[in-house]
Amino acid sequence: MADAPTKHVINRIRSSYSQFSEKEKLIADYILENKDEIVHSTINQVADDLMVADATVFRFCKRLGFKGYQAMKIALASETVNPIKDIHETITENDSELDISEKVFQANIRALEASRDIQNQDTLESALSYLLEAERVFFYGSGGSGIVALDAQHKFIRTGMSTHAFADNHLQLMSASQLTPKDLAVIISHTGSNKDALDLVDVARENGAKTIAITNFAKSPLTKLVDISLFTVAQETEFRSEALTSRIAELSLIDSLFVSYSMKTKNQSQTSIQKMRKAISRKRV
Numbered sequence: 456m457a458d459a460p461t462k463h464v465i466n467r468i469r470s471s472y473s474q475f476s477e478k479e480k481l482i483a484d485y486i487l488e489n490k491d492e493i494v495h496s497t498i499n500q501v502a503d504d505l506m507v508a509d510a511t512v513f514r515f516c517k518r519l520g521f522k523g524y525q526a527m528k529i530a531l532a533s534e535t536v537n538p539i540k541d542i543h544e545t546i547t548e549n550d551s552e553l554d555i556s557e558k559v560f561q562a563n564i565r566a567l568e569a570s571r572d573i574q575n576q577d578t579l580e581s582a583l584s585y586l587l588e589a590e591r592v593f594f595y596g597s598g599g600s601g602i603v604a605l606d607a608q609h610k611f612i613r614t615g616m617s618t619h620a621f622a623d624n625h626l627q628l629m630s631a632s633q634l635t636p637k638d639l640a641v642i643i644s645h646t647g648s649n650k651d652a653l654d655l656v657d658v659a660r661e662n663g664a665k666t667i668a669i670t671n672f673a674k675s676p677l678t679k680l681v682d683i684s685l686f687t688v689a690q691e692t693e694f695r696s697e698a699l700t701s702r703i704a705e706l707s708l709i710d711s712l713f714v715s716y717s718m719k720t721k722n723q724s725q726t727s728i729q730k731m732r733k734a735i736s737r738k739r740v
Contacts, residue, residue: 463572464531465490467519470573470686472673481505482515486531494532498524566700567707569688574708582683583715585665586616589639594620595627596643597651603643603669603705610713614720615727624651631655636663644668645687645701647675656680669708671701 468483475483485505486493493501501524502509516527546558586592592611596604601622608620621627634640640659644652647670656677659666666681671689678684687704717724 463569464519464527464534466569466573466688469673469688470575471519473678473684478507478511479515479518481507482512490531494528496528562700563703566687566689566704570686570701570704570708573686573688578683578685579711579715582667582685582712583719585639585667585683586712586716587719589665590635590637591617591619592639592641593630593634594618594641594643595631595652595655596620596622597624597627597649598622599699599702600643600645600705603702603709604641606706607641607643607709607713610709611716613728613731614713614717614724616716627651627655628658631658631664632662634659634662634664636665638662638664639667640664641667641669642677642681643670643705644675644677645671645705647672647677649677652677653680669705 465487468486472480472483482501482505485501489496498509498512502512505512513524516522516524519527521527521530546555550558594604594607596602601620604620604622608618611618619630621630631640640656642652642656647668653676656666656668657680660680666683668677668681668684669687670677670684671687672678673684673686685708687701687708689699689701689704
């Protein structure tokens with residue numbers, strides 16, 4: 456993992472959770488559940504509470520990209536004590552339209568920055584490899600995630616990729632039943648616990664298709680089923696659900712995959728785009 460910035464301890468734990476060993480998950484859960492208390496604890500106290508060796512906790516901090524426990528603790532303290540958060544994210548009934556607009560934009564910016572900072576080079580490389588190797592790529596999502604799936608298809612079809620998107624649950628299952636080991640299913644689910652998404656993955660896996668999840672929660676049933684998980688970060692506020700800001704992050708994550716794919720298939724993508732521009736020009740008068 457690349458060197459960690461001064462913040463994003465929580466985000467990094469959530470994004471890498473599925474890759475942790477059982478002992479690492481034990482430490483990760485402890486940190487997530489005791490964020491405020493751990494900044495006042497020593498490495499010995501944490502190790503004693505978890506009944507693990509000090510060295511185990513130290514190695515976990517190193518895996519997150521920090522020099523040691525103290526560096527991780529300082530970063531966590533700066534992350535949990537953040538007065539700017541309330542200024543940007545608490546919307547009141549007395550706010551003007553401009554105030555609300557600024558806070559909504561700020562929440563989206565924060566989601567983008569946090570989601571950017573938890574991305575992992577190896578995971579992105581693996582996801583791109585799946586896209587490049589697939590004969591067909593299917594994007595699935597329900598509700599708001601369905602719109603993101605349609606946007607993904609709209610982008611990738613420009614590259615000449617054989618791609619499809621389904622937002623209807625019945626069509627999703629019908630489509631998944633026809634997948635082959637040469638296909639890739641990309642499942643977009645904010646919570647990662649939507650039953651329709653889980654059923655979809657089961658069917659896709661039964662047919663041998665590779666699977667990628669895009670979700671906001673590392674500890675979700677979906678991440679346990681798919682081959683690769685990509686994560687976004689968003690926080691819920693009183694007047695807007697976290698799913699709203701995560702949608703912006705999901706779109707940006709798909710954009711990054713689209714650009715990477717286009718760069719790797721430059722000749723194919725350029726030819727495809729030229730053909731599409733020629734076809735779409737018929738719509739202009």
